[in-house]
Amino acid sequence: MLDQLKRAAADALAELAAVDAEAELAAWRSRHLGKKSPIKTLLGGLGALDATERPQAGREANLAQRRLQAAFDERRAALERAAHEASLGAEALDVTLPGRLPRRGRLHVSTLILRRIAAVWAEMGFQVYRSRDVETDEYNFQLLNFPPFHPAREMQDTFFTTEPDVILRTHTSPGQIHVMRERCPEPIRVILPGMCYRYEQITARSEIQFNQVEGLAVGPGIRMSDLKGTLTDFARRMFGPDTRTRFRCSHFPFTEPSAEMDIECFLCGGDGCRVCKRAGWLEILGCGMVHPVVLENGGYDPGRYSGFAFGMGPERIAMLRHEIQDIRLFWGNDMRFLEQF
C-alpha cells in the first residue's frame, strides 16, 4: 500500500513536470487531485488494511495528497508567470525610436538676457524704470550734457525724424532725466532697459536697433568706490563668482569721472583669444559718476547729491556668453536660432 502511494505520487509529479499549458494543467488536476485520483482510490481502500497499518497509511496518503497540491500550485504559478512574461515580450517597443517633442514655448534670447540682468539688479535694490523709444533731442542729448554739434555726438549716430528735434533714442539715458525729474529729491536706484537705435549699417557687428540697460543711483552720498563695488558685485553675479573686473578711464558726456568696466575674458580665462582680441579682457559696460550738469537738469543739487550711472548692451553680453558671431541673428528670429535658448 505504501509503495503504491509512493509510486502514484511519483508518477503524478513526473507527469506535472511535463505539463506546460493551462488545459493540460486542469486535466492533470482532475486526474491526480480529483475524486477519482489514484491516491483517493488508494485512500478508499484503506479499510481493507490491517488496523495497525491504517493510521500510517492514512497519514502518508494525506501527505502525498498535500504534496501534489503544493506542486500543482507552484506549477500553476510558474505557468502564469511564463504566460505574463510572454505577453509583455509581445508588447515590447523599440525604445530607441525618437521621442515625440511636445510644443514648447520660449522667450526670445534678448528677453532672457534682459531678465537675467534685471533679476541681478533687482536683488541689489534697483527697480526697472522704462521710458519711450521716440525722444526729443533735448532729453536724448542736451539735458545729458551733449550740446548741439558737440563732438561726443559723433559716437552716437542718430536717426532723426521728420518732426523737428524728435529722434529715436540712441541710448536709454533720457530715462535718467525722466526718472530724476519725477522723483527728485528722493534717492534713486533704477535700471533703464529698452530698445535704442543708431544710424549704422546693419552688419554682423552692428545693428540699427539694440537693447540697452542703463542704471542710475542718486543720493546724498554715492561715491565712485560704490560704483566699483556695485558693478563688481554685478559682474560676479552675472559672469561667475571669481570674475575679475577692471575700470579704465573713458569718456561719456553725462558722467564724470567716466570709466569702462572690463571683465576678465571668460572664454580664455584672461590668456587672450580671438573674442577678447588677445587682450584677455572683455569690454562689458560704460559707467561713471553722474555729471553735475545732468544732476542739475534732473533737479538735484550737485553740491549735495551725487550719483553713478552705467550702461550695457544685453545683446553684446549674450553674444559673448553664447559665442554668437552675428548680431543680425537677434532680429532675424530664425527658429533654428531662437530654439537654442
Added chain:
Amino acid sequence: MRVPLGWVRDFVDVELSPAELARQLTFAGLEVEGLEFVGLPLPGDGERPECKVTGFAWDPELVVVGDLLEVEPHPRADRLVLAEVDHGAGVEVTVTGAPNLAAYKGQGPLPVPLKVAVAREGALLLDSAQKEPTPRRLAKAKIRGVESRAMICSEKELGISDRHEGVIVLDADAPPAGTPLADYAGDMVLDLDITPNMVRNASILGVAREIAALTGAELRPPSIEVEAAGPALDGRLEIDIRDPQLNPRFTAMLLEGATTGPSPYWLQQRLLLAGQRPISNVVDVTNYVMLEMGQPLHAFDYDVLVERAGRSGAVAPTIITRRPEPGEKLKTLDDVDRELDDFTVLVADTAGALSLGGIMGGQESEVSDGTTNVLLEAAAWDLYNIRRTTLSQQLSSEAGYRFSRGVHPALAGRANRRAIELMRRLAGGVVAEGMVDARARPLPRTVVELPAAEVERALGVPIAAAEAVRILEALEFGVESAGDLLQVTVPDHRLDIGEGTIGVADLIEEIARIWGYERIPETQISDTIPPQRANPEVELEERARDLLARLGLQEVVTYRLTTPEREARARRPGAPPDERRYVELRNPISADRRVMRHELLPGVLEVAAANARQRDSLALFEIGPVFLPADGEPLPREPRRLAILLAGGREAASWDRQEPPSYDLFDLKGVVEAFAADLQLPPLTAAAGDHPGLHPGRAARLELAGTPIGALGELEPAVRSGYGFPFAAVLAAELDLDRLLEAIPQRFAAVAVSAFPPVVEDLAFEVGEEVAAAAVEQLITVAGGDLLREIELFDLFRGEQLGAGRKSLAYRLTYQAEDRTLTDAEVAGVRRTVVAAVERATGGRLRE
C-alpha cells in the same frame, strides 16, 4: 591716432616696458588698441601687452645701415642698376630697380656714400610683391646674370609703410655701415583710441605729457625759438576777422626764399609711422607740427596772395575770415567744387575764398614745388561750427577732426613758431620777423576752486593734497593751495575743463585717472535706500510673456522700423488703406527701414514667412510698442501690443504622425481665451467682425467688458499667399496689451471646491445656422443660475436628419450645490428652465 614712441621720447623719457606703458595709458583713458613694432623685437610671452600686438623685427646682424658706394648700369637691363654697398662686414653688389638711385648711375664712386638700409643673405624681409605682409628669407639671387647676396630695402620690405616706389635713403648723419638698422630706425607705434574730450592727446606732445604725469618723468616741450632774420612781416599782411565767435584767433608767419624738396628721412619716417604720406618739406612740416602739437597749420604760397591782392590794386595781401557770399563756391584740395552753407567760415582774401577755414585748403593758393615764399597759417576755430560744417560738407580731414573737438587758441602762436623754424631749417630761406597775430576774442584763463574734501566725496577715498597737486602740475595746471582749497588754473592747451561745479568734476577726473582708477577701493553703497514702488506695468508684461510661452508660443522680437509698404502687405486687397501718420525718419539708413511701425502683425508675418521654409508648424508671439503720432504732439503715443500667430501643424510631425492636424481659428481662440483666463481677466467676448488683414467670414473682434481690445482670425487668403505661406491657414491676433493688462484685477477670490456630488447631463439643441453658439451658451448660463457650475460644448453636428440650415449643439452641463446633494427634482427644475429659455429665444428645440 598712431604715435611713434621714438617721437614721444623727444619730449619725455620712457622707461616703462611696452606692456606696462600700454596698460598705464589705457587705464588713464588713452586706450591703446594696438602696439606695432617696427624693426624692434616683439615682446615675449612673459611681457605680453593686453592689446593687439603686430610688427616685424629686423635681424640686428643681417639688416644694417649700409654705405652705397657706387651705382653702375646693369649690363643686360636698362631699368636695373648695380649698386655697390658696404654693409660693414664687406662690400656686395646688389641689383635694384629703384628709381631714386637712377640719378647716381654711372657717376663712378660717389664722393659721399649714400646711407641705405641693407639686408644681407638670410635676412627675413616682407615680400614687396604681396599685398598682405608676408615674410620671406632673402636668398642669394642671380638677376640677369649678376649674382647678389644683399639687397637695398624699401619701406614696404621692412614693414615701415606700404611705400615701395624706391629704396630708403637715410640721412647723411646715419651711423656707420654695419650698425643694426633697428638701433637707428626701429620704433614702436602706439595705436590710440582718443575719446572726443581728449583731442589734446591726438598729438605726440599730448601723449608725452600724459606719460610724464603717469610716471613722474619730466616733460620737455618742443622749442619755439625762431631765428628770424628777414624783414618784418608787419605791413606785408593784414588780417581781418569778421566773426570773432567763429574765428577767435588767426596767426601768420612768413618764410622767404625757401627751396621745396623732399624732407629728410627721419621726418619722412615719422610721418609714415604716424600714417601720413610725405609730400614735400614745406607740406610735411605743417603735418609734422600738427601731429606733434595738435595744432593744424596751413601753408599758402605768399606770391599767389600778393598777385591776388594786386588784382584790386593792393600791395600787401589781406586775409579775411568770413562767411560765404550768397552762392559762393570753393574748390577744395580734394578736387571737389563745394556749395557753401551760410554758417561756413572761409579764409579768403580780397580776390575771393582761399580755403575752408579749419578744414581744408583751396586749390589756387596751395604751395607747389615752385613755391619759395611760404605764408604759414595757424588759427583757432569754433568747434561746434567746424563740426557742423564737416557734417554738412561730408568732409573729414585731420584738421577738421582736431578743430571739431576743440583746439585751444593759445596753441596757434606756439605751433606757428615751431613750424616756421623747422621749415627754415629743412627748406632754407629766411623767416620774416614777427608774427601777424589777430586775436579777435582772447580766451580768459579758467580758474577752478577745488575743495580738497570734494575729491573724497566723489571717489570714496582720500587722496593726499600733495599728490593731487603733483598730478595737476604734471598735467600743466597751475595750482595754489589755500588751506583746504586748491586754486587751479587751467593750462592754455585745454578747452575741456569747465568752471564751478563742472570744473570740480573735471579736475577730480583728472586726479583720479592719473592717480589710478585701480587704486579706488570697492565699497557697498551705504546711502539712504530709496522708497520702493510697485511696478505693475513691467511685472504684468513679463507675466504675459511667461503665460504665452507656457501656452507653447515662441517669442520673437522684430524690427520696430519698417515701411508703409511692408505694413500694407498685411492688408487684404480692397481693405481701406492705413491713413494714420507715421513717425518717419529724416535720414533712413536704408529704404526698407524708414518709419516706425503701426502694428506688430506685419513684422511677425514676415518672420513667420521666413521660417515657413524650415518649419511645418509655427506658434509665435511678440510684445512691444507701436508708434502712433498724435495730432498737435511732437512725440507719438507708444502703446504696447501683443501679436499672436499660429500656422501649420498643431503639433510637430513625427515618425508615426506625418501629417498632424493643422491649426485652425479655434486653436487661436483657445490660446487667447486661456491667456486671458490665466491673467484672471473677465471673459473676452468675441463677435464676428471685420479686420483689414483677416478673412471677412473668419475674423472676430474681441471685447473686454465692452471695450474693444483687438481682433483674431484667419489671414485673408490673398494676404496669406502674398507672404508665400505654404500653409492652408494662418491664424493671427493683434491685441491691445495696455488695455488687457490694465483690466487685470488687483486680487481675485478663489471658488470653493464643493464636497457634494455633481450631477452631469447632456443637452443637445437643434437650432438654425444663424444662431451663434455664444448666444446659446449665454442663454444656458443665465437660465442655469447658481446651480449650473460648468457648461461645455462637446459636439457640433450638421446632417441630413436635421435638414439644411440647421445644426445641433450638444452641451454637457454640470450641476452642483455647495451645501447639499442635489435632488432629481431640483435638477429637473433647472433643466426645464434652461430648455425653455433656449427654445424660446432661438426658436430651436431640444433633441431627445
